Amino acid sequence: MATLSPAVSDQRPRPGMAKPPIAALVLCLLGHLALVAFLLAWWREETAAPFAYRLLLGLAVAVGGIGVGGIARHLARHQLDPVRAFVPALLTLLFGLLALEAVLRAYAVPPGLWPTPSAVFARLWTARRVLLADAWQTFVLEAVVGFGIGVGWALPTALLVARCPFLQRGFMPYAAAFASIPIPAMAPVAVHMFGLGWPSKAAVVAVTVYFPVVVNSVRGLLEVDRNLLDLMRSYAADERTTFWRVRIPNALPFLFTALKLGTALAMIGAIVGEFFGATGQGLGFRIQIEAGRFGFDMVWAAILVASLLGIAWFGLIAGLERRFTGWHVSLRE
């Protein structure tokens, strides 16, 4: 294999070798320019744009969309450095936001139904202090602390279960069942037990994270290739060495899968938990209270903050996964 790979990579087209997609670039530029021109012309108007304007706008969206698609297709054919590989996604985002802004303005969609992206970003800025405080409550106190508690309990449990066949038979079926409990069903119970503050949400998060981590870690510790165990025995390795050299590395990919799932579950648990009562802070509280008063600019700003935090957290765990399980089949080039 090693001798073959240089030949393969030589056949791959290199960036800059193919002709740049002139047509796609022109269409993309035209679409963007038309959208910007419309936005400049219609920025201060509060009524719906006349039919001719909307027709042109539709055309601009179509043309620009084809252009962006063409550029993306062109770039997809090439192996790129991470920065340039990100261009299609960035271009799609920019174009999508411009098109959304223009269409919402052209049809004078009420902000109580769907705010424009510019209104959301403006709100994100004016409410930044409040959103930061909300994020501290929801992300740090509820999601991360709950996650920490859940994982902190799950790991010793998994080790214990892996050592005791009795627990594997008696406990694991329940753990698997509990892993599939829908969180909203538990949130009101937690609010009754732990009150309206952040501990009740952290408790919900801890419980929802706990079970998937236990289930996955136990599987990772037990489902070990027999050949590896035989090999260790042939080396006359003791239990402890086998555990550290075989079982733990084998469990890591399982564990990280559960941890990545856990970040999403933790964010959901924290936000949904706040819908059942909150002490005047938190992203879920903000979303609920502002949706009730049709302040959807604030709702989307809070959703944006929650999404960015969720993605960053997931990325962090995925990075750790690459660091610690880089030898694993799924991550090898």
Place this chain on the structure above:
Amino acid sequence: MQRTSLAGAALACAVAAAPAAADTVPIALQLKWFPQAQFAGYFVAKDKGFYAEEGLDVTLLPIGDQSPIQTVVSGAADFGTTWIADLLAAREKGLPVVHIAQVFQRSGFAMVALKATGLKDLCDLEGRSVGVWPSGNEYPAVALFRKCGLTSSLDPTVSKPDVTAVTYPFDPALVFPDRVDVVSAMIYNEVDQIVGLGYDLDKLDVWLLPDQGINLLEDLIFTTERVLAAENYKGSGLSGREIATRLLRASLKGWAYAVAHQEETVENHVLPVCGNTCMGSGTRADARAHQIWQMREIAKLYAAGATERGCPGFLDPAAYAASVQLLVDQRILSEAPDARTVDYGPWQEATGKTVEACRS
């Protein structure tokens, strides 16, 4: 026999066609909460056939802690009941909702604290926590905080608020008195629930917000500009305005009956449609007793103001202006809503009365 059977067939056709011609129009009215005596008038109008007399087949939709405006604007319901602050805030955000009748003439919104908390004045709330309901039900509390010159965690731009507003899922037992110092309570529902939890009225301070200068009008009937503008609403052959007029006529008839026959109304028209949501709390859990008490309190909110002057359902321009002024002063609205927000037409048609004759 051939002839008879033909005639029979023709008759059958006629019978089948007749209801189609005089068919009732199916419409949905979105209530503001789960069934309870707060909506007695509508239950009576439906059960006693007042709606059917007007050619309407009305479905009364319950709702949990969302705004009725969402279902009406989305078209899932044709009409709805809500509070004025909720309606005007939605209107300011561009939703084309229109006020067509004011059923309750007084606010029943109260703040309750234990006497032991030692709150001398309702404005002494700095550093306190106050229980509020979300979904457009928090505006009276927001107006109170602002009137007292206090910021709260309900303000989206204040990071260190004076008052902590605690949201909870409506049942005061969840937060009061352990987790909040003061709790929102409707004079016709939660006040009795708190008493049922073992806090008798002599242990409680109860402040009615209208006595504190915050008289935001509550249960009203609204619809959308789209419904009122329809020439042939949902193919019924009736205009949207005509349907609104008929709905108001039957609903107000239902309300007049409900208020005049309170026990019978609760017994026959409220209790059969409600489940657990009609129950009180603790020692006052009994649904029948709780609803009869609620009906009495609701009757007081209905039989005030314009109703006393013989104009039930009338939105007194002075009361409306006062609500708007309060909402603008407390910066809940940025400006007074436009004139199309209120449409007196259906109410005038339904009652045969005029704005001039009924204004205070």
